Amino acid sequence: MTAELRTWRLVLEYDGAAYTGWQRQPKGHSIQSVVEDRLSRVLGGEAPRVIASGRTDAGVHALGQVCSFRAARVRHPQQLRDGLNATLPADIAVVEAAEVNAAFHAQRSAIGKLYRYVILPGPCRSALRRGRYWPVRWPLDHDKMREALGSLVGRHDFTSFRASGCSAATSVRTIHRAALLQVEDELHVELYGEGFLRHMVRNIVGSLVDVGRGKQRPGWFEELLQIKDRVQAGRTAPGEGLFLVRVDYPAALLVPGAPDLDVSAAEDPDADE
Amino acid sequence: MTAELRTWRLVLEYDGAAYTGWQRQPKGHSIQSVVEDRLSRVLGGEAPRVIASGRTDAGVHALGQVCSFRAARVRHPQQLRDGLNATLPADIAVVEAAEVNAAFHAQRSAIGKLYRYVILPGPCRSALRRGRYWPVRWPLDHDKMREALGSLVGRHDFTSFRASGCSAATSVRTIHRAALLQVEDELHVELYGEGFLRHMVRNIVGSLVDVGRGKQRPGWFEELLQIKDRVQAGRTAPGEGLFLVRVDYPAALLVPGAPDLDVSAAEDPDADE
Numbered sequence: 290m291t292a293e294l295r296t297w298r299l300v301l302e303y304d305g306a307a308y309t310g311w312q313r314q315p316k317g318h319s320i321q322s323v324v325e326d327r328l329s330r331v332l333g334g335e336a337p338r339v340i341a342s343g344r345t346d347a348g349v350h351a352l353g354q355v356c357s358f359r360a361a362r363v364r365h366p367q368q369l370r371d372g373l374n375a376t377l378p379a380d381i382a383v384v385e386a387a388e389v390n391a392a393f394h395a396q397r398s399a400i401g402k403l404y405r406y407v408i409l410p411g412p413c414r415s416a417l418r419r420g421r422y423w424p425v426r427w428p429l430d431h432d433k434m435r436e437a438l439g440s441l442v443g444r445h446d447f448t449s450f451r452a453s454g455c456s457a458a459t460s461v462r463t464i465h466r467a468a469l470l471q472v473e474d475e476l477h478v479e480l481y482g483e484g485f486l487r488h489m490v491r492n493i494v495g496s497l498v499d500v501g502r503g504k505q506r507p508g509w510f511e512e513l514l515q516i517k518d519r520v521q522a523g524r525t526a527p528g529e530g531l532f533l534v535r536v537d538y539p540a541a542l543l544v545p546g547a548p549d550l551d552v553s554a555a556e557d558p559d560a561d562e
Numbered sequence: 563m564t565a566e567l568r569t570w571r572l573v574l575e576y577d578g579a580a581y582t583g584w585q586r587q588p589k590g591h592s593i594q595s596v597v598e599d600r601l602s603r604v605l606g607g608e609a610p611r612v613i614a615s616g617r618t619d620a621g622v623h624a625l626g627q628v629c630s631f632r633a634a635r636v637r638h639p640q641q642l643r644d645g646l647n648a649t650l651p652a653d654i655a656v657v658e659a660a661e662v663n664a665a666f667h668a669q670r671s672a673i674g675k676l677y678r679y680v681i682l683p684g685p686c687r688s689a690l691r692r693g694r695y696w697p698v699r700w701p702l703d704h705d706k707m708r709e710a711l712g713s714l715v716g717r718h719d720f721t722s723f724r725a726s727g728c729s730a731a732t733s734v735r736t737i738h739r740a741a742l743l744q745v746e747d748e749l750h751v752e753l754y755g756e757g758f759l760r761h762m763v764r765n766i767v768g769s770l771v772d773v774g775r776g777k778q779r780p781g782w783f784e785e786l787l788q789i790k791d792r793v794q795a796g797r798t799a800p801g802e803g804l805f806l807v808r809v810d811y812p813a814a815l816l817v818p819g820a821p822d823l824d825v826s827a828a829e830d831p832d833a834d835e
Contacts, residue, residue: 350690381689382687413657414652417575420652
């Protein structure tokens, strides 16, 4: 007699510094492999595959990565959360655990993602925030950066900002919000959109710094969207400044139940940052 | 021919996790020993003693620890700052370097210190803030905690809150401000005062949590000040939640020059947290 499989959603916070990224790799230490390993311990041997909203690259952090799995042996969400927190390493934490609709899929069901990129401008470095920002020594013109960011909002072909190895079927994405925020001594680039191509946020930030330091005009972003050529854009900003802040889902999927819902999947399940 | 000794002030940020505390010890890895070692490299062999505003204990962090030293070979404050930042480990950073009045003494000249103690209430832990908060699972009554904190403001004998090994000549201190702040999901206890006894902030926070969880009444703080007995107060809160935020000095001492100033020293140079 086997118990019924139920679907679970986890919200994870992690420090990406020690990992090769989310996705399990033949070599190296991935967040997925650690989470799957510890989950199977907590579930007494049951070893579900854990699906994240998207891969995060080496060094990239998460405040609210969402992942899902199906298992029979979970009894109570708080036991799951506390059990995992007791066995996971200190640089990965479960913020939330909940049973969700059987149709919930952390990657395919995602409808919005918020990324934050942290720049520390100026000549100083920070000891307590080490590995969590991009130090940028050039003076940056915020107005010009905001002008450039403005041209990203809406539905565009982001070919110029995708990684060369990105395997997504289409490079068209919708960005709902693109903001530059001064937060104490940090400069935050926040992008909220339906989904992102591989390296898309980091390529946008790298190019944005070129605009901020005066190497390019703000109108260059408009041109890059037209040109559709990755080699024209700026460098890829380092992974350690990037945080996956939040992933949004249709409210109906966050409630346990049978998959009797008409829920539109994200447009490209292969997309990620 | 020897060059004239000039007096320098450094503002340091550090993550205390890997250190035995500020003060050089016969065994273990202290922040002072690392800073003195790297400073002597930057100064080409000249090896000044570096004096901090006060010792910080093992695990305690600093956003703005201030230290001073006298040296002949420093040329320019920015060179000093950048040279030290290039050679110091990633968990210690120089935020500021400046020449100051010859009478400046990081410990004796300090007139105010701001400490912040970070509590993370609730059942969750944080991966990105690991080692930088005290996790407190009991529900805490903020109003009662504020009432207790209120009785600390002013000039009092803090014998009940000093460490047993504290060597300060007097246990009378003045606290100018004692606040409890909710900052997103964190609870901050901020104490600003002339100076603090060894473990004083951590003993206050440990007792404050006893009040917040209902183990003691708010009036207990008033009693503890009267009783003058360390064993009556609560536990010492863990060092990893404590941050030395800022140290203040008389403005006249922050300007280079000869020590022709009538500057009152801090009341007790032996005091520290």
